[in-house]
Amino acid sequence: MVFSPEGFDEFFRGAFARLVLFLIKIGASREEAEDSAQEAMTKAYESWHAIQHPEAWVRVVAERAYVAAAARARAAPVKMMAGSWTGDATYTDLDLAVFGEEQRRVLDLFRRLPHEQRRVLAWYYDGFAIAEIATRIDGPEATVRSHLRHARQRLQRELKVGNAVADAATAGEGTN
Amino acid sequence: MNLTKFTDEFAELDAQLLQASAQAEATLINLLSIDSKLAQAKRATRPADSDDPASQVTVDPTR
Numbered sequence: 704m705v706f707s708p709e710g711f712d713e714f715f716r717g718a719f720a721r722l723v724l725f726l727i728k729i730g731a732s733r734e735e736a737e738d739s740a741q742e743a744m745t746k747a748y749e750s751w752h753a754i755q756h757p758e759a760w761v762r763v764v765a766e767r768a769y770v771a772a773a774a775r776a777r778a779a780p781v782k783m784m785a786g787s788w789t790g791d792a793t794y795t796d797l798d799l800a801v802f803g804e805e806q807r808r809v810l811d812l813f814r815r816l817p818h819e820q821r822r823v824l825a826w827y828y829d830g831f832a833i834a835e836i837a838t839r840i841d842g843p844e845a846t847v848r849s850h851l852r853h854a855r856q857r858l859q860r861e862l863k864v865g866n867a868v869a870d871a872a873t874a875g876e877g878t879n
Numbered sequence: 880m881n882l883t884k885f886t887d888e889f890a891e892l893d894a895q896l897l898q899a900s901a902q903a904e905a906t907l908i909n910l911l912s913i914d915s916k917l918a919q920a921k922r923a924t925r926p927a928d929s930d931d932p933a934s935q936v937t938v939d940p941t942r
Contacts, residue, residue, distance in 0.1 A: 715917045720907040724900065737911070745920040801910055802903050809899040828893075828900055855889045862895065 708751040715744055721829065722761055728813045728825035731769050732798050735776075739769035759831065759839050766822075812861050820854035823847050 719740060726736035743765035747757060754760045799807045813821055826836040833851070837844040 712917060715920065716913050719913055719916060720904050720911055723907055723911065724904050727903075728900075737916075741916060741920060744916070745923045748920050749924050802906050806899050806903040806906065809896055810903065828896055855892055858896070859889065859892045862892065 711748055711751050714757055718758060718761065719744060722765055725762055725825050725829055726765055726769050727810060729766065729822050730814055735769055735772060739765045739772060742768040763839055812858055816854050816857060820850045823850040824854045827851055
């Protein structure tokens with residue numbers, strides 16, 4: 704029998720789904736997210752006693768695994784990392800079909816953001832402070848704040864437009 | 880920049896996104912077989928530290 708290092712099982716059960724979601728938010732398909740999260744968790748298991756901040760550690764490792772896998776699979780990592788607008792991403796709604804309508808709408812909006820904005824937003828909504836995000840993604844705090852502000856301004860605008868369209872559709876239904 | 884103001888400006892958006900994230904996480908928890916993924920992570924490291932005789936096959940490098 705193989706015994707887990709102390710605390711690992713509990714960490715895994717509490718963190719795995721959130722890690723998969725983190726990767727989906729930064730642009731991974733569900734399959735890519737599960738594979739990269741699994742790879743990061745396996746590495747965390749191997750190095751468990753040396754890891755001080757497992758939540759942050761697995762995100763950094765999982766993101767690297769995803770970027771490497773995506774580079775191998777698509778041979779277009781340069782465009783992805785350059786922060787291009789990814790409205791033409793290859794993913795379809797089918798990839799998010801398991802989620803409810805509102806969850807799908809939010810995840811789809813995340814995916815339309817430039818890569819760096821998406822990345823900072825994913826860290827931020829997972830509860831990391833700006834200083835820690837800057838450390839983990841190896842960038843200045845001012846840049847993190849700037850990405851965060853632009854991303855949230857854009858999301859706010861998009862969600863308002865989406866809500867207005869939904870309201871208009873509902874009102875239209877009522878008059879027919 | 881004033882962080883409090885920065886946060887308040889997007890409070891409604893933050894609440895909406897956090898709620899959608901929590902729901903999406905709950906969906907994934909229902910969907911993923913977390914315990915089977917955990918076993919998979921352990922199995923992946925097994926040859927290095929396992930006491931399972933099946934994983935401790937020694938190979939004679941001279942053959």
